[in-house]
Amino acid sequence: MSPKPLKKEKDRLSILKMLERYEVVDVTSPNFEINRIRSGTINRNFKVCDGDKTLMLKLFDSNELLPVDRRQVFRMQEELAILGLAPAPVFLSVNGKVYCEQWVDIRQHEDAKHGRKVNSGNAMGDKVETLAEVLYKVHSSFVSAPLLALDEHWEVYWDKIESPSPQLQQKYLQVKQQWQRYLDVCIDEFVLCHNDLHIDHISYLNGPVFDWEYAGMGCRYFDMASCCTINNLNQSEIKSLCIYYANLASRDIQEVCDKMHQASVMVSFTYELWETSLNISK
DSSP states (O other): OOOEEOOOHHHHHHHHHHHHHHTSSOTTSTTOEEEEEOOOSSEEEEEEEOSSOEEEEEEESOGGGSOOOHHHHHHHHHHHHHTTSSOOEEEEOTTSOEEEEEOOOOOOSBOTTTOSBSSSSOOHHHHHHHHHHHHHHHHTOOOOOOBOOHHHHHHHHHHTOSSOOHHHHHHHHHHHHHHHHHHHHHGGGOEEEOSOOOGGGBSSTTSOBOOOTTOEEEOHHHHHHHHHHHTTOOHHHHHHHHHHHHHHHTOOHHHHHHHHHHHHHHHHHHHHHHHHHHHHHO
8 A cells, every 4th residue: 555645736635624624633733644545446545644643544435335334333443453453443424434543554574473475466375375364363253243234235236227137137136035045044153254355455464454344244155255256366266265264264175165155156246236336326
C-alpha cells in the first residue's frame, strides 16, 4: 500500500474539512499529511498523519450495495484488535460512510519465526500456506460477530438487475436453496469468517489482517472458497490450501476438499451477482 499524494486540490480540501469536523486528526498540525493508497471497489482509502498519530481513512462511496451494519462490524473489530487480528478501529461516522482505524505497516521482509516472505512477491506456495494459516487462525477466534446473511447480500445485488436472464433466475433459485440447506445442516458449526482474505489483506504472518467489512459468522468452507477465488489460485494451489488447512484443523483432507468445492458454487454466484449489480450501479 504505497501512499500517493492527492492530486486534486478539490478532493483534498473536501477531505480536510471532513477530518476537521470529525476531529479524528489535527489537520492544522505542521506535520499533517494525507496520501491516497490502494482502494477497494466500494471505498477510497487514505493514510493520514498529524505527527502524533497515523490512521487509515476509509470513505465508503456505495454504502447501499453492502447490506452491513457497520456499527456492528466496528464493535467486532474492537474485539479482533484485542486479539491482535485486526487494526484497532478509531472512528465511524453516524452514516457509516467515514471510518478510521489505526495504521499498520505491511512488513515486506521475511517473517522471523517462519523464515519466509509473506507479502512481497514470493513463491505462491508460501502464500498458499500463509493463507491457510490465517484462515485457520480466524476460524479459531471467538468474538461477537454478526451472522453472514448471504441471502440478504444476494437480494440487494439481485434488485439492481432489471431483466435477469431465465438461466440466471434458475441459478439464483438453486443457490438460494443450497444456502438454506447449509443453514439447516451447518449453522451449529459456523465460525468467524473473513470472506475477503486476499494475500494483500495480511500485514504479516502473526500480525493484523485488514478489511473486515464482509466478516461474520459463517461457513468455513465458503470462506476458503472465497479466498481461493480472490487470490486466483489454480487447482494445484487449491489442493495445497485444503491440505494445509486440514492438517491445521485436524480434519480429513478429502472432506475439506469436497465441502470447499460445494461452497465454491455459492461463491461463484455471489461474485457473479456482485459484478453484475456493480456494473449496473456505475
